[in-house]
Amino acid sequence: MDLKEWFANRKNRKENKEVAKQPMPDEEYCALWTQCFQCREYLYTRDLRQNQLVCPKCHYHFRCGALDRIEYTADAGSFKEIDAEMQSSDPLNFIDTEAYPRRQEEASRKSGLKEAVITGVCTIGGNPCAIGCMDFGHFGGSMGSVVGEKVTRITEYAKQNHLPLIIVSSSGGARMQEGILSLMQLAKTSSALKDFSEAGGLYISLLSEPTFGGVTASFAMLGDVIIAEPGARIGFAGRRVIEQTIRQKLPSDFQTAEYLLKHGQVDMVVDRGQLKDRLASLIAFHARARTRSRAQAV
Amino acid sequence: MATGEKKPIPLEFEQPLAVLAQQIEALEVQLNDNPELEGDLERMQEQYRSLKRSLYTNLRPIDHLAIARHQQRPYTRDYLGHWDPNWIEMHGDRKGMDDAAMVCGLVQMDDLQVIVIGTQKGRAIKEKQQCNFGMPQPEGYRKALRLIKHAEKFGLPIVTLIDTPGAYPGLSAEEHNQAQAIAENLFELSAVTVPVVAAVTGEGGSGGALAIGVANRIIMLEHSVYSVISPEGCASILWRSNDKVSDACQAMKMTAREILNLGVIDEVVEEPLGGAHHDYAGAAANLKQALVKHLKELEDLGQKQGRDAIRRDRQNKFRLFGAHG
Secondary structure, three states, X not given: OOHHHHHXXXXXXXXXXHHHOOOOOHHHHHHHEEXXXXXXOEEEHHHHHHOOOEOOOOOOEXXXXXXXXXXXXXXXXXXXXXXXXXXXXXXXXOEOOOEHHHHHHHHHHHHOOOOOEEEEEEEEOXXXXXXXXXXXXXXHHOEOHHHHHHHHHHHHHHHHOOOOEEEEEEEOOEOHHHHHHHHHHHHHHHHHHHHHHXXXXXXXXXXXXXXXXXXXXXXXXXXXXXXXXXXXXXXXXXXXXXXXXXXXXXXXXXXXXXXXXXXXXXXXXXXXXXXXXXXXXXXXXXXXXXXXXXXXXX | OHHHHOOOOXXXXXXXXXXXXXXXXXXXXXXXXXXXXXXHHHHHHHHHHHHHXXXXXXXXXXXXXXXXXXXXXXXXXXXXXXXXXXOEEEOOOOOOOOOOOEEEEEXXXXXXXXXXXXXXXXXXXHHHHHOHHHOOOHHHHHHHHHXXXXXXXXXXXEEEEEEEOOOOOOHHHHHOOHHHHXXXXXXXXXXXXXXXXXXXXXXXXXXXXXXXXXXXXXXXXXXXXXXXXXXXXXXXXXHOOHHHXXXXXXXXXXXXHHHHHOXXXXXXXXXXXXXXXXXXXXXXXXXXXXXXXXHHHHHHHHHHHOHHHHHHHHHHHHHOOOOOO
């Protein structure tokens, strides 16, 4: 919503006295203004979106959904989705406080997505590539059978079509509601990536806020190049679990992208504003070298 | 890079030159009031030039060592900045540390895409400490190994820049198996099928240098040194004295030209007069030209005889090293 709509709504409210007495509903307010988690500044949401969901004041990188990510990363209009219709089933008939299918519906209603990853092909700076973007907003970005299958399929697709592969991770880990089948997705995706790697494919893994558990322990950490977004929290076990287990206070920057860089776990931390250019130059660099060495082999 | 623009700090053996330069400067100031001094000035400038030439053509090994260790000597990051301002750095060994003493990056050299692996000494005190004064830890060598494998996978040629007193001698380094890290690099680097060219740009300190020095072609900058142990270490072990560093330098035959005569390296790359720290851009350009020339020759070899020929070329080179009666 932008300011014009907001004023229009306010005008409507004034004309209709019954409604005018009520305060502005939270949802409407939140759609207009977003408070920065870090510097507490109130940001006009439309400006924030134009700045690729990065706080213009303190540079805090907000969580970025799959569709936004594609918009910011891929060349305009170049993205074509693959396996768009794939949906989870309920193999365990899982019920906690609510049945798993109900939770799926709820997740889809909130996120507007069918699953926690969107895969497809696009160009980045003119370089064709296969891409998978996870969305934390859908079911905590958790990896069940469908996420595992879609990631595996896009990897196989990249291998068959000799495309570089980019996977943007953002996930709480494996999806408990699909039990052991979720766990097996770690092995399935990793094994597909091994094939892809042996075929000489370039895989760039982008870690975004937050990336944890089974996703980190499989495809997220297997990139030929691993990029992290500033301030993103990345790890295997969550901070609270570790603190409770070892009964120690952890450093404040523990498990942030910068902490990982210092500890040798990622290649680089790249601002969202520069991400597209960096991806394009990485793909171009390896592609040019590839053409050259292929000419050599012949 | 900023240091490169600064006036070079004179070394001990350069003192006569520095004194002369000061006198010339003083004379230049007076020139405005006394135009008749112009003849003197010209004479002194000529004297300066001839002294400079004779000084740098008759350097003792220990003078080369002093230039190689000069605090303003260009390091890996300086060269990379001159070669490709948009080079992309690759951090970390993926196993727990990012060693600042080892710098790895994706670099465009003329029309070649190259992986550069080099040691970094650090300039300011804080940076020196972060870089451990250019002494890599096992994690640094493992980062290098990761990039060596990356290069092999994507068919990228490797350039290594060596300027290190040696591998870091320390508690954690031993605990994390420094020796194994170096050995594994020798093991893996000997077998890659992409061209590898190593350049000693400053100090080539023993195993710590060789761990990124198993190359098809090894070149050295004019004033750089390469040896099995630091001259200080050698003097204290064999002469049992710290005053014998100059003798040790002489005895070990560690300067670029001496090593070229021993047949270990393939080329000595000229530095700007007085050393690379007098002209960063000039030194970077010379070095790049030599590196690219060797890389292209090796690429030709690969094109004619296949990539395996590049590996055999490297292994044969090292097979032949040694002297026996």
